[in-house]
Amino acid sequence: MHSQNITLLAQKLRAKEFSSVELTQHFLDRIKQFDTSINSFITITEEKALTAAKIADTRISNGEKNPLIGIPIAHKDLFCTQNTLTTCASKMLNNFVPPYESTVTQRMLDSGSIMLGKTNMDEFAMGSSNENSFFGSVKNPWNLEAVPGGSSGGSAAAVAAGLIVAATGTDTGGSIRQPASFCGITGLKPTYGRVSRFGMIAFASSLDQAGPMARSAEDCAHILNSIAGFDEKDSTSSEAEKEDYTAHLNQPLTGLKIGLPKEYFGDALDQEVAKVTLDAVKEFEKLGATIVDISLPNLNLSIPSYYVIAPSEASSNLSRFDGVRFGHRCDDPKDLLDMYMRSRSEGFGAEVQKRIMVGTYALSEGYYDAYYLKAQKIRRLIKQDFVDALSQVDVIMGPVAPTTAFKLNSKTQDPVAMYLEDIYTLSVNLAGIPAMSIPAGFIDKMPVGLQIMGNYFAEAKLLNVAHQFQQNTDWHTQTPTLAEGV
Amino acid sequence: MNWEIVIGLEIHAQLSTKSKLFSGAAVGFGAEPNTQTALVDLGMPGSLPVLNKEALRMAVMFGHAVNAEIGMKSVFARKNYFYPDLPKGYQTSQMDDPIVGVGHLDITLEDGTVKRVGITRAHLEEDAGKSLHEDFHGMTGIDLNRSSTPLLEIVSEPDIRSAKEAVAYVKMIHSIVTYLGICDGNMAEGSMRCDVNISLRPKGQQEYGTRTEIKNVNSFRFIEKAIHTEVERQADILEDGGRIIQETRLYDPEKDETRSMRSKEDANDYRYFPCPDLLPVILTQEYVDAIRATLPELPAQKAQRFMSEYKLSEYDANVLSSSRDMANYFEVVTQAAKNPKLSANWVMGELSKLLNQNQIDIIDAPVSAENLGLLLQRIEDNTINGKTAKDVFQAIWDGEGTADEIIENKGLKQVTDTKAIEEMIQTILDANQAQVDQYRAAEPDKQKKMTGFFVGQVMKASQGKANPSLVNPILIKLLKG
Structure with a gap:
């Protein structure tokens, strides 16, 4: 049951091979069995899930068609879920139970999917290894000594380990794609504005975007069908018509033009990762695609630009966590300043505090022009690079990360090495275009993802390209032996 | 020394929208604490602002009324600072690109002269909540009903030269916003609040002196008094050879004095930056023109x-x-x-x-x-x-x-029947023969003065109902015999 895709599960639920209650119980059992070692969940909502599964079974019996009805899923723990703890993996929100539902989780509820719980993540989505969690680091199901990537590491690990059919994640600088790559699953970061941010606890508002993480492009398409589309509660959400993302999956790729940016294959890239990436590209050539060498000349500026803009926005977004109305408040504050300082020092972890300080500095009087404004100018250059490139090609391909999943604690002392993890992903967020990571091979039994980037609102094209690859390869069907063996 | 007073005003006018600037919660005065709050007014994690289009329309209307440039692209910015009644840790305001740009206003002074005061800008921003320090046993209560209430901050040029001009300017702004129906103008409830920037310079000097800002002066009378008090304070310091410290001061109407609130050194670095949760507001000429057509x-x-x-x-x-x-x-x-x-x-x-x-x-x-x-x-x-x-x-x-x-x-109808009046007057003349004789013997200009006595008697007798314009000629006719 736990290695089948949504389309197949939906068929079997309707054929009464098993009920949603049975399916849900199966995944709850797996979570209990395996998650003590993986630590991919912060909260498990067993009772609610089983109640919802009963309702789903009725809906299925009533002939409702939505393939997500009765499908067990999980949400990254930064989507506000009404009456269910939402922590952002932070001590700051250790006790926060939202009185409202985020648009993403509401739409997933409406489509009939069953939430089994909330997944672990880097605190406030800040991190590339899921080691910055108040609830402990998440382990990579392919190797428990390796990181799952971050920040949506819990979602990626849970999907990879077969603890859940699919999950939501968010991607501010690579937080869906990099853990998808490290855990050997399929993840999609949609165009900025395609999915509502309402109820998503903000890290960097101009970069944050929610998306699906699943075992295949087809499964991602089902979930995107549910969560995409305009939301009047989010002023930055796009009014562009949403499509049926499953409709074009089977289109042949004959004539597809793939751009390979030379900057993505520089010295920083592990040679074996480069080989896996290029092998995958060759597979596309077999499917009728042609390769075009392109350039994204400002790629090297994306890290400095990102690490000004994202912390700047974060420093402001996280100001509301002040101990006044919700979340952690220090004991016995002497006065207001003491309450602010101790509540925030105690509530936020080291990485979050570091980024708040960087952002506060970058926005300070006298530094604003040199940092924030300059970073915004670079952002426009990077965006223009993509616009230019995507006027020549249909999609751009490259690696997701310079390496496969690295060992736990191996980069925690070296923030720059950690930030370089995101070199191939964060320019996409700066530009606001959609991008995916799909499993493309293995190095030393660790998965390697291929990144596919497309034009604004070209999610259907990306999913089509990814699906065609997955119809002709079996990388995405591999599962870690750990999960199967235990 | 002969000092010239230089005044610039910042007026916060609360816009009379039904709902808040960035949420659907109702705007109202006097409701139970924290009952008029949507998620975003509480600063809830994950909540997002959605601009109230009515507030935008009102701001554009005001822009037209003060002959201002309308910001065809305006941008909301975050003003970051920590305060318990500021739930998000920032106020959403406008900085570099306000909705209303440069304009002007003509005010008529008491002597009838007309003076033009420049408007630097007017921008939309949200109000904060309120901290309540009473009745909480050493703790502070927070009421967020006012949080995200729409304000239009109207900033004048430092063109004002006296307390009287300042009051005339504020009254004119008050008239305009109430005429437009965009603000109820109720200063007692804080619907219009004034910050006064004051500096002095020797008459004839070009550059401005160091200014102080007096916060939240909330009546026409207090504006005038606060300015007088602050001008006097500054003049005393300057004449003693001292320097004015740039600072924010509070006016205490009970003691009629201004007190230092915080100096420039203590001032927050607000770390303004464009709010990433709100897109720039782009207006079309059609929209702006349509609003102009609705101006009363x-x-x-x-x-x-x-x-x-x-x-x-x-x-x-x-x-x-x-x-x-x-x-x-x-x-x-x-x-x-x-x-x-x-x-x-x-x-x-x-x-x-x-x-x-x-x-x-x-x-x-x-x-x-x-x-x-x-x-x-x-x-x-x-x-x-x-x-x-x-x-x-x-x-x-x-x-x-x-x-x-x-x-x-009450039978107050005036007696207009000439015959009745004639009879009434005759009765009075008969009863006051001595005075009638005196009158007849007097010089003509003395006579004029003496008629008042008889008019009074007539009005008294008629209980005020006799029509004065009829009484006079009949009285004189009869007096002269």
Whole structure:
């Protein structure tokens, strides 16, 4: 049951091979069995899930068609879920139970999917290894000594380990794609504005975007069908018509033009990762695609630009966590300043505090022009690079990360090495275009993802390209032996 | 030293939208704490702002009213600082690209001269909540009902040169926003709040002196007093050879003094940056023009019309047009009374006096404009005289009925029957033969003075009902024998 895709599960639920209650119980059992070692969940909502599964079974019996009805899923723990703890993996929100539902989780509820719980993540989505969690680091199901990537590491690990059919994640600088790559699953970061941010606890508002993480492009398409589309509660959400993302999956790729940016294959890239990436590209050539060498000349500026803009926005977004109305408040504050300082020092972890300080500095009087404004100018250059490139090609391909999943604690002392993890992903967020990571091979039994980037609102094209690859390869069907063996 | 006073004003006008600037929660004064709050007003994690289009329309309307450039692209920015009643840790405001740009306003001073005051800008921003320090046993209560209430901050150029000018300017802004219906203008409830920037410089000097900002001065009277007090304080320091410290001060109306609140060194670095949760607001020319077409007649235009249409003096026209309610009231009165000058006198005189004494807004006046108009008709058609009319007015105010009912019930109708008046006068002359003899013996210019005695007697005998314009000629005729 736990290695089948949504389309197949939906068929079997309707054929009464098993009920949603049975399916849900199966995944709850797996979570209990395996998650003590993986630590991919912060909260498990067993009772609610089983109640919802009963309702789903009725809906299925009533002939409702939505393939997500009765499908067990999980949400990254930064989507506000009404009456269910939402922590952002932070001590700051250790006790926060939202009185409202985020648009993403509401739409997933409406489509009939069953939430089994909330997944672990880097605190406030800040991190590339899921080691910055108040609830402990998440382990990579392919190797428990390796990181799952971050920040949506819990979602990626849970999907990879077969603890859940699919999950939501968010991607501010690579937080869906990099853990998808490290855990050997399929993840999609949609165009900025395609999915509502309402109820998503903000890290960097101009970069944050929610998306699906699943075992295949087809499964991602089902979930995107549910969560995409305009939301009047989010002023930055796009009014562009949403499509049926499953409709074009089977289109042949004959004539597809793939751009390979030379900057993505520089010295920083592990040679074996480069080989896996290029092998995958060759597979596309077999499917009728042609390769075009392109350039994204400002790629090297994306890290400095990102690490000004994202912390700047974060420093402001996280100001509301002040101990006044919700979340952690220090004991016995002497006065207001003491309450602010101790509540925030105690509530936020080291990485979050570091980024708040960087952002506060970058926005300070006298530094604003040199940092924030300059970073915004670079952002426009990077965006223009993509616009230019995507006027020549249909999609751009490259690696997701310079390496496969690295060992736990191996980069925690070296923030720059950690930030370089995101070199191939964060320019996409700066530009606001959609991008995916799909499993493309293995190095030393660790998965390697291929990144596919497309034009604004070209999610259907990306999913089509990814699906065609997955119809002709079996990388995405591999599962870690750990999960199967235990 | 002869000092020149330099004043610039920042006025926060609360826009009369139904809901808040960035949420659907109702705007209202006096509700139970924290009952008028949406998620974003509480700063809930994951909540997002959605701009109230009505507030935008009101801001554009104001821009038109002060002849300002409208920001075709305006940008909301975050002003970051920590305060318990600022739930998000930042105030969403506008910085580099405000909705209203450079404009100007003409104010009429007491001596009748017209002065132009520059408007630097006006921008939309959200209000904060309130901290409540009483009744919480050493703790502070937070009420977020006011959080995200829409404000229009109107910033003037430092063009104002006296307390009187400052008050005239604030009154004009008050008239405009209430005329436009974009602010209720209630200063006591904080719907209009004023920050006053004051500096002094020796007369003739070009560059400005160091200024102080007096926060939240909330009545016309306090604005005038606060400026006088602060000017005096600054002049004393400067004349003693001291320096003014740039700082924010508070005016204490009870002690009539200003106190330092925080100096420039303590001031927050607000770390303004464009709010990433709100897209830039792009306006079309059609939208801006459509709003211009809805502008009502503004105070200055109305005053002009009152002068040309009703032949009122400039002073009367300005007073009557200073509030839209008063202007409307006046126009209804004069339509019935058919005598603009008489109507103006009554609205500005008797009516305003009673309204002030009883602290009542003209819109709630116990005497309706129609009723006052009918009363004035009775003066015009000689049914009653002006003196009786005042008593009738008081009776209408007290709820005793309409003018006609009161005149009828109390038998106040003026005696206009010449024969009856003649008989009445004759009786009085007969009863005062000595005075009549004196009169007849007196010089003509003495006689004039002496008629007053007889008029008084007649009015007394008639209980004020004798028509004075009839009494006089008959009296003189009979006196002369």
